Amino acid sequence: MSNLYDMEVNTPAGEATSLREYENNVLLIVNTASKCGFTPQFKELQSLYETYKERGFTVLGFPCDQFAKQEFDNMNETMEFCQLNYGVSFPMFAKVDVKGEQAHPLFSHLTSAKKGLLGSDVKWNFTKFLVDRQGRVIDRYAPQTNPSKLAKDIEGLL
Structure with missing residues (x-):
């Protein structure tokens, strides 16, 4: 499946929903964790x-x-x-695997479109993928990259 918007994801309640509702938006897709050293990035993501x-x-x-x-x-x-x-008021979804055989198709799509420094697999929490309005993966950012540093890249796509 090559079109990001054709993918289904689950809401936190476990209900299937399409990414189609985010079509024509610039997206920052992030794998998160509540008990990680990078968890405070939620504040900058929300900002x-x-x-x-x-x-x-x-x-x-x-x-x-x-x-x-x-x-x-x-x-x-x-x-x-x-x-x-x-x-946090931005959309959150159900827990997913982001690497390995059980990786969610969304993250398989993202990681095949933009490889990291150490290969395609997501290596840690808070890896970030920037997607343009057409659904193309534009960039990938390491977990240690503070979300506030992405403002210029986001503005360039808006």
Whole structure:
């Protein structure tokens, strides 16, 4: 499946939904974790979302538990944690695998479109993928890249 917008993902409640509703938006797709050293990036991700959402920008968060088990088992806990601690209001989705045989097709698509420094696999939480309005993966950012550093790249696509 080569079209990002044809993919289905699950809401935190486990209901299937299409990425079609984000078509024509600039997207920042991030694999997140609630108990990671990079978790404070939620604050900057939320700030980017609030700054640019009226111009057609959306952050999409995908919790992942593949790296040192740094995500809650229960999605309700994940959602509550993100909202209470970081005011997250951008779309969050159900937990996914981002690497390996069980990797969600979305992350297989993203990683095949933009390889990282150490190959295609996502290596840690808070790897970020910037997607243009046509659904093309424009860039990939390492977990240690602070979201605020992406503002210029986002603005260039809006």
